[in-house]
Amino acid sequence: MSAVSGASVVVVGGGASGLSAGWWLAREGVDVLVVDAGIVGWEASGRNGGGATHYQSPLFHEEQRLWPMMDEMLGYPTEYRRERIIFATNEAHLAEYRHMAETCIGLGYHASFLDGAEVRARVPFAGENALGGVHFHFGGHANPQRTVQAYAWALQDHGGRIRQHVKVTGLTLAGGRVTAVETTAGPIGCDHVVLAAGPGLAAIAATIGIEVPLAPARAEMIVTEALPLMAVGGVDGNGLYGRQTLRGNLAYGGGPHEWLDLPDGRPTGRPSTPVLAGLARRLAELFPKAAHVNVIRSWAGVIENTPDGRPVIERLADPDNLTLCTMSAVGFGLSPATGHALRDLVVDGRCSFADLDKLRLARFAGLSPDWRRQQGWVAAPAARAVPEVV
């Protein structure tokens, strides 16, 4: 494998966050290199629901500001479409969705409440079981696979570099600074490192004594053959998240995850399981008028979570040329804004558009080394008691 020449900024991890950071840096002329152990966007960044409506995040406003401009800014299509609808088939869900809408309205966004008939009028596949819902006149969804490649191409168009199939094995510290990224293709010298390696972040940070508590897990999705397009493709409910693609396929996920033990954070397999039938069951309930449509594929992705399920986005004080980013399993939709924030941290030392203080790593100081077991986030033994069937 040929050696990789150094860069001013080395981004470790070509997922949505790392690629977006690389793009933001490259477009203002920073000498940036994104290194990925496999193919860019190949892991969870390219295997998710594509949602772009994250009101819980400090990056929310920037997420909403950027998405409508992304195609033009990148020069490649992301398939972004605005708006979302969520609707309920039971009262508990309806209350939950209304609470979600009130939160968004409180943040200054426009959401309208729908009764069952209004849901059916806006969601052609909804049935008589639709009780009501919410139309979010903001937010939206994009095609993850197209978007990650768009980031990669756009950063190259601005002079940034991508190196695939190079695995980062550690960091080199000298004089209190990271001076190089150690890789399977040799050391890569750098002035600054952005660690955005998903589940693999922890093992890399640990090589210089920085503990980032992360637990990887596998989650599943299904996709159907194409159906006629709904006016709003981002429709959720019934324990599912997902979207109708612009081709017409219904791509939906949700349901139980499986915690994994991955010594270096790299997925060893991404199998689907019979959980895919649970997804089909709920999708058929959500869209009774589409219950006849064929499921043509399922897939799974591996994502990492911090102990509180919230991101770590921080430029460290020591070493002060290392910036960490894990989005704790909610990274794709926020990625335009995450990249902007990472650019700000690298170049200016602080985020220009949002307070990120509550997302510092220090909140986990004093966490028990045994935290995964204490939270029950453990990789299960192969065989378990047989559950009762409904």
Added chain:
Amino acid sequence: MNRMTPPPAVPGRDPAVDPKSVAGMHAPATEHVELLVVGAGPAGAAAAIAAARAGLKVKLVDENPLTPETIGLDVPLKFGGRATAAVQNPARMLEQVLAADPALEEAFEAGVDVALATTCWGAFLNGPGLGTLAGPVAGLAAEGRAWLCGFDRLIVAAGARDLVLSFDGADQPGVVGAAALHALLARYDAFDGESLVVLGSGPLAVAAATAALDRGLAVKALVEVLDTPQAPADAVAALAARGVEILTGHVVVRAEKGAFGVAGAVVAPVADLAAARAIACDTICLALGTVPMVDLFEVAGAALEMDPGRGGFVPRRAGPNATTRPQVFFAGDCGGIAGDGVADPASAAADGRRAAAAVLASLGRAGEGDVLVGTGAADDEAGAGAAASGDGVTAGILAYRRAWMAALRAAGGDEVIACQCEEVTRAELLGVRPPRYLGWSSPQMDRRDLGTLAADGPVDPDQVKRLTRAGMGPCQGRRCREQVALLVAEATGCRLEAVPLAGYRAPVRPLPLAVLAALPESAAMTANWEVWFGIDTQWVPYDVIGTEREAEWLGANMHL
């Protein structure tokens, strides 16, 4: 919104484990067998019979007769819209499939649980990335419902499917594969065509032409891009004697289009494409090769490897008929296409018996398999031949595919559809164009193609799929993946053998939501189903974190 109260304890689940995780949630299988055999062709039937006679509890499933909808999707074979209305009648089809194969009757008599018109859409085993199953299970579906069948051992005997390379007009009714033609003629008695032009001149093409002639159909020509026929001279001469024109050094330029699909094949000498002429026919049969049907192996997590001598991607052998998954075995063509690529029921059955013996040995019950020994030494020799990574007749298989691809591109250009489901042309694939319905164009996009993609590293067909949608439709690349691999190799200058396999995932057959929805679900899953991880603190609005209002949002969930 406050869901701080823990969910009720679920019987049988470990209270120390995250209740929202899948541990302890998978429903038990509806049935359990010691051996599940998928595919009731000669290999699968022989395996099931041998194992049942040795005392195993065996279930043999076969998706035939397929539903008309599945046939219409060209899954698993390239039926090309040439099935008669007879396939609309399930009872007639069931009768026909039974009558076509005496081994099924024998299997019934041996005590095998034979399930026809039953699809195996997945096989799930603990392994990398999955450790929560109580045991190996297969997803089955029939009569509008899905269920799980647990197994100790699985023999996949799924056979081979058609190799499809395209030309102008190949997306209309009347372009069928040789394996599909065989199924429609021999298994279903439901072929809706009268006159054929066969592409290819190897043993597979000769067998297809002969079978058609024997049924009283007209075979107008064999078309071969190479200068010499690929089948033995006497076999080719026999066809010529029956009136079949043998056109070596020729390529199909396009299919003529009529009201009912193909109305003719326009062929031309490879060296003089201007000298094209039309041959009237209603069917063009692709007999360029078949490909081992490996989708279930991949779903089961068995390693695959490219072996041109065995027809393409095949399960990596971990012992006689064994895959790298100790519970999963292969029999027949799906484990590697033997010899000259023509289905040989006797050697397939022998391979099935070997697979049964391997299963019995793996269960420590080899002694009960005496009944198997009677198959004789000839079987073992045939097996050795079938198993060998041969450099015999099929050694040039990839070169043959490349020669056909080059001739088809020279004759028909790249504005020809390569992925029929998504209507992606060869040119769009080579240019990694976004799908036409996006209406996207930009100077940046115009500078990108497969070549520039390859500059960033070896190109995976799944990347091409993500960008162009080629292989993303209902047939999941069963009609285009070999062509995609050929184009990727050609455009990126890599060896065809080095192009990775585009992934297969469950369900390996298209299945309606409502059918999968019928799969039994555990009470634990129903009670604990969450949109996302169900982490109490994950969806608390940022401004609220650390304030006294935080409790209002704990346990909130997120869709969107």
